[in-house]
Amino acid sequence: MPTKKAQYNISEADLFMNEVEQRSGQNLSACYQCRRCAAGCPVGMQTRVTPDRLVRMIMLGSRDEALNNLLVWKCVACYTCGTRCPNNIQTARITETLKQMAKEAGIDPLIHRTADFNSAFMQAAGHLGRFNELEGMAIYETKSMLKDIKKGDLKSIITEIKDQAQLGLVMAEKKRLHLKFDRVKNLSEIKTMYKKAKSSKKEDMQ
Ligand code: SF4
Ligand code: SF4
Incomplete structure (x- = not known):
């Protein structure tokens, strides 16, 4: 039987993921972590967050981490990840959405x-x-x-x-x-x- 606290956390995570999905127009639930996107990302090594990791953070409801990491600010919108993704998930649209959300939340950009x-x-x-x-x-x-x-x-x-x-x-x-x-x-x-x-x-x- 889940505790009250666990129920609250799950609902916060879902809300966050729904908002990112709606605003970016990307179906994150389709991601099965194959990491094809990671292999082609030109900034992944430098940012230490690859597109698959970013999607995972959002799915797990790690709001602070997702809104404040180097991939959000260093993504060059080359769309390589989306081209390689079997589920057509365009991380460039997600990073753009996260930038806006971080700004609205008053988070100091990295x-x-x-x-x-x-x-x-x-x-x-x-x-x-x-x-x-x-x-x-x-x-x-x-x-x-x-x-x-x-x-x-x-x-x-x-x-x-x-x-x-x-x-x-x-x-x-x-x-x-x-x-x-x-x-x-x-x-x-x-x-x-x-x-x-x-x-x-x-x-x-x-
Ligand atoms: S390529 Fe697509 S399905 Fe595979 S990990 Fe990346 S986002 Fe997820
Ligand atoms: S669009 Fe951004 S996240 Fe995707 S491969 Fe290019 S730099 Fe990496």
């Missing part, structure tokens, strides 16, 4: 620059319907540097300015820097998509 870039990308892409490097990087650098200023981390600020200036020069030389503020033809459709995503997120949380 890599704040990735979190800032993610948020700047979403903001800039939502504005013009496509990512403009100038706008996106301005938002990203402001967010990121404000945090470094708060921490008094002058060294990080100088390194970041040097790195980004160097990268900017290389991109300009290769004519890969698009400074024109082009917008997509059907911007209203993108805005509607953003609105819909935001309102469905609120509904999920109710």
